[in-house]
Amino acid sequence: MKAADRSRARAKLVAWFGEHARALPWRQTSDPYAIWISEVMLQQTRVETVLRYYDRFLARFPTVRALADASEDDVLSMWSGLGYYRRARLLHEGVKAVVARHGGRVPEDAEARRALPGVGRYTAGAIGSIAFDRPEPIVDGNVARVLSRLDVIEHAIGTPASEKALWAEASAWAAHDAPGTVNQALMELGATVCTPTSPRCDACPLRAWCGARRADRVDELPVPRVKKAPKEVSVVALVARDRAGHALLVKHEANDEGGLFGGDLFKGLWSVPMQEGEGRGVARELAELHGAALDLAEPRQVIHVLTHRRLRVLVHQGRIAKARGTGRLVDPDALDGLGVATLTKKVLASAR
DNA sequence: GACACGTGGTT
DNA sequence: TAACCAAGTGT
Numbered sequence: 001m002k003a004a005d006r007s008r009a010r011a012k013l014v015a016w017f018g019e020h021a022r023a024l025p026w027r028q029t030s031d032p033y034a035i036w037i038s039e040v041m042l043q044q045t046r047v048e049t050v051l052r053y054y055d056r057f058l059a060r061f062p063t064v065r066a067l068a069d070a071s072e073d074d075v076l077s078m079w080s081g082l083g084y085y086r087r088a089r090l091l092h093e094g095v096k097a098v099v100a101r102h103g104g105r106v107p108e109d110a111e112a113r114r115a116l117p118g119v120g121r122y123t124a125g126a127i128g129s130i131a132f133d134r135p136e137p138i139v140d141g142n143v144a145r146v147l148s149r150l151d152v153i154e155h156a157i158g159t160p161a162s163e164k165a166l167w168a169e170a171s172a173w174a175a176h177d178a179p180g181t182v183n184q185a186l187m188e189l190g191a192t193v194c195t196p197t198s199p200r201c202d203a204c205p206l207r208a209w210c211g212a213r214r215a216d217r218v219d220e221l222p223v224p225r226v227k228k229a230p231k232e233v234s235v236v237a238l239v240a241r242d243r244a245g246h247a248l249l250v251k252h253e254a255n256d257e258g259g260l261f262g263g264d265l266f267k268g269l270w271s272v273p274m275q276e277g278e279g280r281g282v283a284r285e286l287a288e289l290h291g292a293a294l295d296l297a298e299p300r301q302v303i304h305v306l307t308h309r310r311l312r313v314l315v316h317q318g319r320i321a322k323a324r325g326t327g328r329l330v331d332p333d334a335l336d337g338l339g340v341a342t343l344t345k346k347v348l349a350s351a352r
Numbered sequence: 353g354a355c356a357c358g359t360g361g362t363t
Numbered sequence: 364t365a366a367c368c369a370a371g372t373g374t
Binding site for chain 2: 081083084086158197263306342
Binding site: 039118121126138196224229 | 366370
């Protein structure tokens with residue numbers, strides 16, 4: 001888009017945002033720490049979902065120092081159910097780095113911000129523009145869609161050519177007054193008007209400058225990247241209870257055995273013993289490993305879909321007297337305060 | 353550069 | 364209902 005057009009379009013967009021911006025909690029603050037939290041929570045996650053976590057998380061960890069001083073267990077417990085748990089671990093590392101390197105203040109310097117764990121190009125730009133009013137660009141899924149349509153960018157999303165064009169254009173949009181407002185307005189437009197399907201072009205403040213609309217190609221843009229179908233994986237889970245009905249939970253740590261649960265998946269979270277595989281033999285191994293006795297009952301099935309995997313979990317039941325090692329016996333109805341993935345809750349619910 | 357990393361809502 | 368997708372990052 002030409003600079004003169006962009007200038008008029010920006011003014012129009014900012015005016016539109018002034019009228020139509022949703023009143024979201026992270027828009028009521030200029031605290032860079034609070035904005036950082038919101039940006040990390042919002043990664044690949046819907047606003048409505050984040051609304052259930054944001055205030056609670058900030059109340060528990062109101063400052064950089066409060067979060068830096070917390071245990072990873074406590075951080076993950078407040079993140080429980082939000083998904084992409086590595087975000088929480090990296091955020092925790094990030095605030096610790098802010099304490100260690102920057103005296104507990106989120107750095108205004110762009111390079112210093114970008115160097116923090118869990119702070120990539122997008123998050124650095126979001127904090128910089130929104131909290132510090134610095135002319136730094138952002139490109140998230142919304143901005144990518146808006147700019148792809150506006151400028152008729154035909155390269156598939158995620159390709160180097162597309163990234164280059166989008167960040168260049170986003171830089172031009174942000175290189176003026178009120179970059180934080182401009183950036184948020186671009187995202188808000190993508191979230192509420194320039195939507196993936198059924199965009200409301202009639203209500204769009206930028207329709208006069210939209211190349212896709214002019215060419216009647218709004219539905220063709222942006223060009224999606226090709227995705228592979230999730231692989232189906234069989235998993236055996238063991239719900240072993242003591243006489244009080246408490247179930248054995250073990251902390252999920254990376255190991256060198258590889259396989260589905262040998263990597264970063266659910267790392268640091270508590271779960272019932274699980275192992276890739278199928279059949280009663282695998283269940284018996286799991287039970288033996290943890291000092292439990294396997295029940296005769298047929299396993300229940302739980303389907304849980306991740307981004308790249310479709311998990312078919314067969315939930316076996318067993319009995320146990322005492323937890324070994326780092327295991328703990330936990331009341332399945334009192335999981336608050338524990339970092340637990342939704343999969344674990346589904347597995348426990350299937351075996352009640 | 354492709355892939356791993358969660359979950360829930362929408363179509 | 365299967366597919367898609369939502370304010371990405373790290374390896």
